[in-house]
Amino acid sequence: MTQSGIRFFDELAKYMTNTTDYAVAMQREFDTLVRAQTEKLMSSWSVVRREEFELVRDTISKIREENEALRDQLKKLEARVK
Numbered sequence: 001m002t003q004s005g006i007r008f009f010d011e012l013a014k015y016m017t018n019t020t021d022y023a024v025a026m027q028r029e030f031d032t033l034v035r036a037q038t039e040k041l042m043s044s045w046s047v048v049r050r051e052e053f054e055l056v057r058d059t060i061s062k063i064r065e066e067n068e069a070l071r072d073q074l075k076k077l078e079a080r081v082k
Contacts, residue, residue, distance in 0.1 A: 048056075
């Protein structure tokens with residue numbers, strides 16, 4: 001292969017590498033913009049985050065358990081009174 005043929009492939013490889021780098025950078029920028037717009041949209045809808053939902057769900061579950069325990073104690077106390 002001639003020297004100019006080798007240079008052609010070297011330049012082609014550089015071009016492909018640069019194109020790949022640009023594509024990766026564009027994808028990151030796109031992901032960032034989509035994430036920001038999604039968060040903005042979700043906040044305008046007053047949607048709770050999953051972590052907040054799970055925290056409230058767990059708290060309610062504990063309260064229900066405590067409520068059942070208190071109900072059982074109340075039944076026992078009422079039985080003593082009768």
